[in-house]
Amino acid sequence: MSLRLFDTAARSLVDFQPLAPGHVGLYTCGPTVYNRVHIGNLRTFVWEDVMCRALRSLGLSVTQVMNLTDIDDKTIRGAVAEGLPLREFTDRHIATFFEDLKTLNVIPAAVYPRATDHVPEMVEIVKKLTERGHTYESDGTFWFRIASFPAYGKLSRIDPSSMKRGARVADDEYEKEDVRDFAVWKGAKEGEPESALWETELGKGRPGWHLECSAMSMKYLGETLDIHTGAVDNIFPHHENEIAQSEGATGKPFVRTWLHAEHLIVDGEKMAKSKGNFFTLPDVLSRGYSPRAVRYLLLSVPYRQKLNFTFDALRGAASAVERLESLDARLGERSGAADAAAASEAFVAKVAEARGAVRAGYEDDLNTAAALGALFGFVKEANTSLEAGQLGPADAAAARAFLREADGVLGVLPEGADASLEAEVEGKIAARQEARKRRDFAASDAIRDELAARGILLEDTPQGVRWRRKG
RNA sequence: GGCGACGUACCCAAGUGGUUAAGGGAAGGCUCUGCAAAAGCCUCAUUCGUCGGUUCGAAUCCGACCGUCGCCUCCA
Numbered sequence A: 001m002s003l004r005l006f007d008t009a010a011r012s013l014v015d016f017q018p019l020a021p022g023h024v025g026l027y028t029c030g031p032t033v034y035n036r037v038h039i040g041n042l043r044t045f046v047w048e049d050v051m052c053r054a055l056r057s058l059g060l061s062v063t064q065v066m067n068l069t070d071i072d073d074k075t076i077r078g079a080v081a082e083g084l085p086l087r088e089f090t091d092r093h094i095a096t097f098f099e100d101l102k103t104l105n106v107i108p109a110a111v112y113p114r115a116t117d118h119v120p121e122m123v124e125i126v127k128k129l130t131e132r133g134h135t136y137e138s139d140g141t142f143w144f145r146i147a148s149f150p151a152y153g154k155l156s157r158i159d160p161s162s163m164k165r166g167a168r169v170a171d172d173e174y175e176k177e178d179v180r181d182f183a184v185w186k187g188a189k190e191g192e193p194e195s196a197l198w199e200t201e202l203g204k205g206r207p208g209w210h211l212e213c214s215a216m217s218m219k220y221l222g223e224t225l226d227i228h229t230g231a232v233d234n235i236f237p238h239h240e241n242e243i244a245q246s247e248g249a250t251g252k253p254f255v256r257t258w259l260h261a262e263h264l265i266v267d268g269e270k271m272a273k274s275k276g277n278f279f280t281l282p283d284v285l286s287r288g289y290s291p292r293a294v295r296y297l298l299l300s301v302p303y304r305q306k307l308n309f310t311f312d313a314l315r316g317a318a319s320a321v322e323r324l325e326s327l328d329a330r331l332g333e334r335s336g337a338a339d340a341a342a343a344s345e346a347f348v349a350k351v352a353e354a355r356g357a358v359r360a361g362y363e364d365d366l367n368t369a370a371a372l373g374a375l376f377g378f379v380k381e382a383n384t385s386l387e388a389g390q391l392g393p394a395d396a397a398a399a400r401a402f403l404r405e406a407d408g409v410l411g412v413l414p415e416g417a418d419a420s421l422e423a424e425v426e427g428k429i430a431a432r433q434e435a436r437k438r439r440d441f442a443a444s445d446a447i448r449d450e451l452a453a454r455g456i457l458l459e460d461t462p463q464g465v466r467w468r469r470k471g
Numbered sequence B: 001g002g003c004g005a006c007g008u009a010c011c012c013a014a015g016u017g018g019u020u021a022a023g024g025g026a027a028g029g030c031u032c033u034g035c036a037a038a039a040g041c042c043u044c045a046u047u048c049g050u051c052g053g054u055u056c057g058a059a060u061c062c063g064a065c066c067g068u069c070g071c072c073u074c075c076a
Helices: A039-057 A073-082 A086-103 A115-131 A167-171 A211-221 A232-250 A281-285 A291-300 A311-336 A345-363 A368-387 A393-410 A419-437 A441-453
Strands: A004-007 A012-015 A023-028 A061-066 A135-138 A141-144 A182-187 A198-200 A203-207 A225-231 A255-261 A264-266 A307-309 A456-461 A464-469
Touching: A004 A255, A023 A039, A023 A211, A039 A061, A039 A225, A039 A255, A039 A264, A039 A281, A039 A291, A039 A345, A039 A393, A061 A211, A073 A086, A086 A115, A086 A281, A115 A135, A115 A141, A115 A182, A115 A198, A115 A203, A115 A211, A115 A232, A141 A232, A182 A232, A211 A225, A211 A232, A225 A232, A232 A255, A281 A291, A291 A307, A291 A311, A291 A368, A307 A311, A311 A368, A311 A393, A311 A464, A345 A368, A345 A393, A368 A393, A419 A441, A419 A456, A419 A464, A441 A456
Parallel strands: A023 A061, A023 A225, A225 A255, A264 A307
Antiparallel strands: A004 A012, A135 A141, A141 A182, A182 A203, A198 A203, A456 A464
């Protein structure tokens, strides 16, 4: 395996080797659970899922950890607005988040730690930072002193001395030595709900902005992570601060490879509620698109490229998925035909070549577009051979196995249909064939229309009738 | 103001010194078909934002310009 990844810190492609041979510890920044995630968020989460699947396909084992930020200004504000205890409020949003992931066929991470379940771990880090002289306290709030960490800015390449002293600092009632310092622990303030406060050795308060990721990543993956990911907006200040906190506390390198996904934009513009181009997954699905088409679109553009989301592109994605699905079905039929002959050497070689090309795509910084290009090259070859009658059952079986294997990373082909639906549809197809034999086309068309209305598409082929659910 | 990314056909997009410039979608043609749909096949960029430069050779490297976008403040 020779996997190359674009490390944000190095600003270049690096040869990736996990710390423990064959095993990757992966920390993926998760959502702040105060609303329904939008398709831009989901682009990042789908990418991370594809990355896990691709790493596994390259022979690595992966432990993925994704945090759930359930304590911050936004979650507190939301809970107060709805008159709910913090936990009850965030529980609801965590549930819809998992729903969306499931809908998009995302394989769950090994752990989804919640910040509020790790307050003691965070307190420990603050204590360590304090022992090492990286913090100071003022009014119950503990600040990280940027001046005590010379490497600050190495990830984002932002020079601390040039940081603008933003007007927003005035909003902050806390006292700090330097406007650039950030809170690791926020002392309780007047009017904050009890459900968002903890009594700790540091006093009463709540964890600061970025501390949870340091605490939870190190708890589940050790003090040095192989890969840490997020979207580009996390680079500064979130990840920069994580480095300062983590390395300040342990004295060890925090992350070996930083990976950041570009944003999704809509019709060439940033997605924003005020522009009316803000979409959640249910918004998109309610317009009649399949989750598999959405997933395909989100993963088809390599992660470091901005993804321009349009409904035109989504329709294109649906068609592309149908092309894969259709070949899968054709191969399924062909491979079922009785024939004891072994797969032909020439075809086996073609499969091997395609497999290598797909793999090379993933090895090159998870280049999904290149991998898809290679896969579709194979799709055309398989279709052509199939059409020419040159594909034996064993060849078809080999092709189908490869297609399914490729889909192990893509995750866009449907699961097998459920048996009761299958029996029903087969029955209707038989009835339609009867009607067609009688040349009762009104009756046969009625059956076709009825199934179409239910999203089931019939294809009359020389080999018989095939059906599938519309992508 | 500081830092950074991007600009390849109608749309999306791979390609980062020598290839016929991948692939997907759309469109047109053909095959199949009771009709249709679907599916499959074929066609579809002498050219890579513009202008210069380096080089035997550039979409790929350098410079300028034009355009789009992002971060610098919570943000996937």
